[in-house]
Amino acid sequence: MKGQNPIILIPARLASTRLPDKPLAQICGLPMIVQVLKRAQEADCGRVVVAAAEAEIADAVESAGGEAILTDPDLPSGSDRIHAALQAVDADGRHDAIINLQGDLPTLEPHLVKACLAGLAGADMSTLVAEITNEAERDNPNVVKAVLSPREAHIGKALYFTRATAPSGDGPLYHHIGIYGYTRAALDEFVALPPSPLEQRERLEQLRALEAGFTIHAAIVDTVPVGVDTPADLAHAEAVLTEQNK
Numbered sequence: 696m697k698g699q700n701p702i703i704l705i706p707a708r709l710a711s712t713r714l715p716d717k718p719l720a721q722i723c724g725l726p727m728i729v730q731v732l733k734r735a736q737e738a739d740c741g742r743v744v745v746a747a748a749e750a751e752i753a754d755a756v757e758s759a760g761g762e763a764i765l766t767d768p769d770l771p772s773g774s775d776r777i778h779a780a781l782q783a784v785d786a787d788g789r790h791d792a793i794i795n796l797q798g799d800l801p802t803l804e805p806h807l808v809k810a811c812l813a814g815l816a817g818a819d820m821s822t823l824v825a826e827i828t829n830e831a832e833r834d835n836p837n838v839v840k841a842v843l844s845p846r847e848a849h850i851g852k853a854l855y856f857t858r859a860t861a862p863s864g865d866g867p868l869y870h871h872i873g874i875y876g877y878t879r880a881a882l883d884e885f886v887a888l889p890p891s892p893l894e895q896r897e898r899l900e901q902l903r904a905l906e907a908g909f910t911i912h913a914a915i916v917d918t919v920p921v922g923v924d925t926p927a928d929l930a931h932a933e934a935v936l937t938e939q940n941k
Contacts, residue, residue, distance in 0.1 A: 701741035701812055702790035704780055705731055706766075706773035707798035708748030713925050718752050720929055722801050723936045727923060728752055729759045730801035730936070736761075738808035740794070746780035772900060773797065774875075778886045793882050795875040802935045803874075803920040811876045814850055814914035820885075820904055821876035822853065824869035824913045832870060834860050839871040839899060841913055853911040856899050870919055875901070881909060 707728050711717040718728035725733075728745060735743040745763040747753040748770070753763035766779045777795050792815055794808060807823060814821035824841045832838040836858040843851030855861070856871055877885065884907070891906040893899075904911060921932045 699792040699812070699815075700790050701792040701794060702781070702785065703735045703738070703740060703743045703794040703796055703808065704746050704777035705735060705743070705796045705798045706746045706748075706776035706780075707752050708768060708776075709751065710748075710768075711924075714923065714929065716751075717923065718798055719755060720923070722929065722933050723940065725759070726755045727801050727929075727932075728755055728798050729761070731796065731798050731803065732756060732759065732761045734801070734803040734805055735796055735808060738805035740808050740812055741792075742790070744780060744784055745798070746776045748776065774882070774900065775886055778882055781882070788879060791879045793877045793879065795877065797873055797922070799923045800874075800920045801923065801932050802939070804918055807872070807874065807916055807918070807920065810849075810914040810916050811874050814912040815876040815878065816912075817910075818912040819878055819881035819909040820901075820911040822901070822911060822913050823872040823874050823916050824851070825872060825916050825919045827868040827870050833868055839873075841869045841871040843869060843913055843915075846912065849915045851913045851915060853901075853905065853913045855905065856897070856901050858897055858899070869913070869915070871913075872916070872919055873922075885909070 707718040709716050719726045722730050745756045746766050747763045748768040756763040764780045764783050766776050770776045811821050842855040846852050891903040894902040923932050
């Protein structure tokens, strides 16, 4: 988008049932939240701020030379957390393009942030997808699928997101990657909306936006970053980063 002044916001909180204190878990000698911060900075798309629910996270980020802002630990979602952080660090509304980057993606390749930002052109929101190549993922409800209508090369218009195997028939299926771009106005409107029926049924927050009539563009990329939710994921991420740093 011409004239964009982007900001990358990374929501993070310590509460995690499967991996306690997840943002502070060590990966290659650094807390995971610092690894994600570094990937965001390497994207070179603009200002990067961690929206921290706890002081321990903010301290880790600031010790690494990053910027952090404390947010209410009782906020219900990452979207609410980044919105609160945005209001605190940019009350004048200078940043008009917002990237919501999950704090548990330490192996994220920086070009994915650029792809998400580019996908925001002409849309209220953007996100990322990758074609499913592993057959086991096609019917796995933990792998969220995006149903797209082709728009242009490497960009589709998102029609739906689901845990089911969709669409039917011949053709690719797309694995949704939980990184989002928003226009400033869209983020303001999104967090003011109540949870929608399909959002609650599928347990997918982005359906709230589609039900409200938002346009979401999905950039089609060729890699899926490792999400860290368990000790096994943590070990996997450590191995991937070790290999990347050789």
